[in-house]
Amino acid sequence: QKEVEQNSGPLSVPEGAIASLNCTYSDRGSQSFFWYRQYSGKSPELIMSIYSNGDKEDGRFTAQLNKASQYVSLLIRDSQPSDSATYLCASYSGGGADGLTFGKGTHLIIQP
Amino acid sequence: GAVVSQHPSWVICKSGTSVKIECRSLDFQATTMFWYRQFPKQSLMLMATSNEGSKATYEQGVEKDKFLINHASLTLSTLTVTSAHPEDSSFYICSATAHNEQFFGPGTRLTVL
Numbered sequence: 001q002k003e004v005e006q007n008s009g010p011l012s013v014p015e016g017a018i019a020s021l022n023c024t025y026s027d028r029g030s031q032s033f034f035w036y037r038q039y040s041g042k043s044p045e046l047i048m049s050i051y052s053n054g055d056k057e058d059g060r061f062t063a064q065l066n067k068a069s070q071y072v073s074l075l076i077r078d079s080q081p082s083d084s085a086t087y088l089c090a091s092y093s094g095g096g097a098d099g100l101t102f103g104k105g106t107h108l109i110i111q112p
Numbered sequence: 113g114a115v116v117s118q119h120p121s122w123v124i125c126k127s128g129t130s131v132k133i134e135c136r137s138l139d140f141q142a143t144t145m146f147w148y149r150q151f152p153k154q155s156l157m158l159m160a161t162s163n164e165g166s167k168a169t170y171e172q173g174v175e176k177d178k179f180l181i182n183h184a185s186l187t188l189s190t191l192t193v194t195s196a197h198p199e200d201s202s203f204y205i206c207s208a209t210a211h212n213e214q215f216f217g218p219g220t221r222l223t224v225l
Binding site: 032036041044045049088092098099100104105 | 148154156157203205212213214216217219221
């Protein structure tokens, strides 16, 4: 059974601070990991993808992957009120024909 | 990035009727598409994998006779919710893989009265 675990929150962070979101996964065969942002009533939007151990930076976002610990994280620097949303962590184990396994999401609130 | 569309964006129907939802890849061909369902304050749950030209693969606990999937072309997959009941009310989202990433459609909000 593939599982992705996230703290549901809410996680409250002051504007301008760093928001840290965490995720663990159970399937050691997982190859790729994704962070999606989802606003209420909307479809998920891809924020970051990461495939190998270490850090990957894109603008204000940094994804971190540690396959030995089965741990994925997302850092958001200089948090803005518009970053307030639910962040979904997802893992992918297949070769193109498998769906993603999603965590339940962390609700992030950026306080102005 | 790749664009995936869904139609309709929302639908309200009476209990016992059937509802068809379309998922289209607009600027790429997708041999595989995925259908997810999301209940309020819950995560996305994969319902089935739609394969062009062959039968869909359903996740455990998803009734294939109730959720009919047709993937007749490389750009279109349809999900039909047959004999819908209020407990089928949910947010249905499709996705397709392009460039090793999954792109999601905007979702369809189904409300069964």
